[in-house]
Amino acid sequence: MNTVEKPLYSIKDISRLSGVSIATLSRYFNGQSIRKSNEDKIKEVLKETGYRPSIAARFMKGSSSGVIGLIVPEINHPFFSMIAEGIMQEARKNGQLVLCGSSEGSLEVEHQVIDRFSQSILDGLIYIPVAKAENIPALTSFRNLPLVITARRNIIPGVPHVYHDGEKGGYLSTRYLIQLGRRRIGFIASFWDPPCSNKELRSFSEQSASYTFSSIDRFRGYLKALQEENIPYDPDLVVVTGYGHQSGVDATASLIGRFTQCNGIIAMTQAVANGCTSQLKRQGYTIPQDISIILFDANESKADYTFTSIELHLHEMGQESVRKLNSLIQGERAEDTCLDVELCVRDTTVLLHKE
Amino acid sequence: MNTVEKPLYSIKDISRLSGVSIATLSRYFNGQSIRKSNEDKIKEVLKETGYRPSIAARFMKGSSSGVIGLIVPEINHPFFSMIAEGIMQEARKNGQLVLCGSSEGSLEVEHQVIDRFSQSILDGLIYIPVAKAENIPALTSFRNLPLVITARRNIIPGVPHVYHDGEKGGYLSTRYLIQLGRRRIGFIASFWDPPCSNKELRSFSEQSASYTFSSIDRFRGYLKALQEENIPYDPDLVVVTGYGHQSGVDATASLIGRFTQCNGIIAMTQAVANGCTSQLKRQGYTIPQDISIILFDANESKADYTFTSIELHLHEMGQESVRKLNSLIQGERAEDTCLDVELCVRDTTVLLHKE
DNA sequence: TTGTATGCGTTATCAT
DNA sequence: ATGATAACGCATACAA
Numbered sequence: 001m002n003t004v005e006k007p008l009y010s011i012k013d014i015s016r017l018s019g020v021s022i023a024t025l026s027r028y029f030n031g032q033s034i035r036k037s038n039e040d041k042i043k044e045v046l047k048e049t050g051y052r053p054s055i056a057a058r059f060m061k062g063s064s065s066g067v068i069g070l071i072v073p074e075i076n077h078p079f080f081s082m083i084a085e086g087i088m089q090e091a092r093k094n095g096q097l098v099l100c101g102s103s104e105g106s107l108e109v110e111h112q113v114i115d116r117f118s119q120s121i122l123d124g125l126i127y128i129p130v131a132k133a134e135n136i137p138a139l140t141s142f143r144n145l146p147l148v149i150t151a152r153r154n155i156i157p158g159v160p161h162v163y164h165d166g167e168k169g170g171y172l173s174t175r176y177l178i179q180l181g182r183r184r185i186g187f188i189a190s191f192w193d194p195p196c197s198n199k200e201l202r203s204f205s206e207q208s209a210s211y212t213f214s215s216i217d218r219f220r221g222y223l224k225a226l227q228e229e230n231i232p233y234d235p236d237l238v239v240v241t242g243y244g245h246q247s248g249v250d251a252t253a254s255l256i257g258r259f260t261q262c263n264g265i266i267a268m269t270q271a272v273a274n275g276c277t278s279q280l281k282r283q284g285y286t287i288p289q290d291i292s293i294i295l296f297d298a299n300e301s302k303a304d305y306t307f308t309s310i311e312l313h314l315h316e317m318g319q320e321s322v323r324k325l326n327s328l329i330q331g332e333r334a335e336d337t338c339l340d341v342e343l344c345v346r347d348t349t350v351l352l353h354k355e
Numbered sequence: 356m357n358t359v360e361k362p363l364y365s366i367k368d369i370s371r372l373s374g375v376s377i378a379t380l381s382r383y384f385n386g387q388s389i390r391k392s393n394e395d396k397i398k399e400v401l402k403e404t405g406y407r408p409s410i411a412a413r414f415m416k417g418s419s420s421g422v423i424g425l426i427v428p429e430i431n432h433p434f435f436s437m438i439a440e441g442i443m444q445e446a447r448k449n450g451q452l453v454l455c456g457s458s459e460g461s462l463e464v465e466h467q468v469i470d471r472f473s474q475s476i477l478d479g480l481i482y483i484p485v486a487k488a489e490n491i492p493a494l495t496s497f498r499n500l501p502l503v504i505t506a507r508r509n510i511i512p513g514v515p516h517v518y519h520d521g522e523k524g525g526y527l528s529t530r531y532l533i534q535l536g537r538r539r540i541g542f543i544a545s546f547w548d549p550p551c552s553n554k555e556l557r558s559f560s561e562q563s564a565s566y567t568f569s570s571i572d573r574f575r576g577y578l579k580a581l582q583e584e585n586i587p588y589d590p591d592l593v594v595v596t597g598y599g600h601q602s603g604v605d606a607t608a609s610l611i612g613r614f615t616q617c618n619g620i621i622a623m624t625q626a627v628a629n630g631c632t633s634q635l636k637r638q639g640y641t642i643p644q645d646i647s648i649i650l651f652d653a654n655e656s657k658a659d660y661t662f663t664s665i666e667l668h669l670h671e672m673g674q675e676s677v678r679k680l681n682s683l684i685q686g687e688r689a690e691d692t693c694l695d696v697e698l699c700v701r702d703t704t705v706l707l708h709k710e
Numbered sequence: 711t712t713g714t715a716t717g718c719g720t721t722a723t724c725a726t
Numbered sequence: 727a728t729g730a731t732a733a734c735g736c737a738t739a740c741a742a
Contacts, residue, residue, distance in 0.1 A: 010735055021713045026737055052474030056411040057735035060718050076440035085431035088457040100455040102443040119407035365719055376729045381721055412719035415734050
């Protein structure tokens, strides 16, 4: 390690230049009231010097550093970067900074980052896990750091989570397609690491309330909407796949290949939905007439279609995570927050034209 | 400010528990050689306690903090988040952390973030400006912090920049379209804040070597390729617009509306290109037969088409920025780096079929 | 309201 | 190679 530029002025310098004691200075910087004449002198010297208190020294004294941590699986992913933008914006409003680490999609890196972070100067940590439930780091890894888990639910007991209402999203999207007269609705479930086949998805979703895959939550809503309309569940309308563009292509090909009639599709992400439309067009289907599509969290302006979508309010999710973390930092208790979702009707859904 | 959880153990605790002096401990943690028996004792205590040195205290003593800063105009933008991912990955490899702030596209916020950062514990800063050249913060705002500017060139004299070869990108894309028999090539230039009209673009690009808009750099390459093939420049083939999907739609409508024949288009971003294809299809053009399209920095799997593109190696740009910054931190001098670009031929370009 | 003095966890300078 | 101790910049208990 080599030496590094230090701040030009310390509080001692300011004390010397202004003739005010460092104690009074400290009080001034921490918002306590001091004598007006001193305040004026200080302000003058501050203008000249551009002095700012050192975060490091402040943190070492046991005060807060004003820095919060953020761990994301991938910063280069619209889902996470949107949350990150919300986090940074809210943090900035509170005069906080964000120490940000990517797990690079890897469990090993994630642990490494958590390890580095917990030795850092953080006031608290917002953690978007890449890990599967069984691999979640022990709570002790976080060393009493105030902790909020975002974009996932039911990961670490006793820790507040901020997530969206996946079941409602599944329900709203399915119900809307049904209202459009579409009763053969494909559901393309996405997993990083699929826990079951499409045949098993239904029983898996019923037996395992403890599992917290967003696809499963949404699938529950799908089932609920079907049931309300007495539409029989058909496992051939379900595909289990991954998260990328190619997953959408493959899933759609598989769906069509089953010779199952299908006039609606629900996809988990923009990339998958793009894969869908790409494959559907290749096979001669028209969108939205033949097959209407709804996806979760449309990334506007990044796709060729303007998709009907379930909006997840990811920016708000980021902001809420910071607010919750700050409650924790101030010693308050915090509960989970389940953010609402809403249906945004756009161009990829239309009333089924009966022939 | 309220009190915060502190690290469970300090170096004194470890000294007490291991019977080794804090000086020796410090040496051990800084990689100096110590007596084997001591090393063993230390390792044992470390296992039990999970102790890690405090970054804050370390930084206060004038050593490096292992934290580098990153300022981006928007983290929720594939261009910047890809660079950020590269930065975080390279930083992690070096055991460094990244303090990340978004300027939220605003000059005011950018200054605010720079101000906060410069009082922080950073070893150095990677700065992707949102500001226009005339509004770039004074170098003193950075307080002698080692500084690298990324994704822009020629912003602050004497500071190393890392950017891509925009002129080459413009040249390669144009030349390739010409090789496909397309000599009527539309160029859709994107600006946050357009400095001139499409009529003025050419003279603007010639007179103002000092201006550093990426669209202008690419436009120079466009002109160069046209010139090589003796294709006359037609300002009606140029549109000046913004960065979003709607910009692409509008620009394309404008281009077509001029009754200019056009059989190729070069777009600056994925979003703009998507706007193009959307509008072109609406007007009955086929892609790539009628009109071939090349864009810069294709965001795979986020578009309906698989676009032919100029690849910018943004991840590498992030990594290179960190490497350069670390050279600076170690007191070495650093020059600009202009990263190469390359043409990736995919599905949106095809040989013009002469009728 | 103000100033003095102490300590936070670490590194660097000594002397050993 | 090791250990005692003085800084580093700041916050705070305490005395004034």
